[in-house]
Amino acid sequence: MTQDDIGFDDVYLQVDGVTVWTGRIANGQTLDLHNVPPYSFDSTQRAGVQVVLREADSTDPDDLLGSYIVQPQHSRPLGYSENGADYTLHLTSTA
Ligand SMILES: [Ca+2]
Ligand SMILES: [Ca+2]
Structure with a gap:
């Protein structure tokens, strides 16, 4: 469900503060975020990375x-429900 009461949501996804995807989403819509670049834990040697969803x-x-x-190896969907939103983000691990 969209966060804004009227019209589309202008949602963007941030990984460690860097915006990796921006999109416009309507109520009830499902999007395939195929153009989000994969995050490589191997090359960064990080134990965890911050994944934030915001609406402009x-x-x-x-x-x-x-x-x-x-x-790494995270497989559970992430639910984003603050400020009246209702989004679910599905992640794919390639490791
Ligand atoms: Ca809003
Ligand atoms: Ca908005």
Whole structure:
């Protein structure tokens, strides 16, 4: 479900503060985020990475929909439900 009451949500996904995907989502819509670059724990040697979903508004500050620390081999879907949003992010591990 969209976070904004009217129209589309302008959602963006941030990995460690870097925006890796931006998209426009309607109520009930499912999107395949095929163009998000894979995150390589092997090359960064990190134990976890922060995955944040935000929704952009032109007149208000952007809304935080949720924030998670994701570790290697993570397979559970991430639910983003803050500020009235209802999004589920599915991750794929290639390790
Ligand atoms: Ca909003
Ligand atoms: Ca908005």
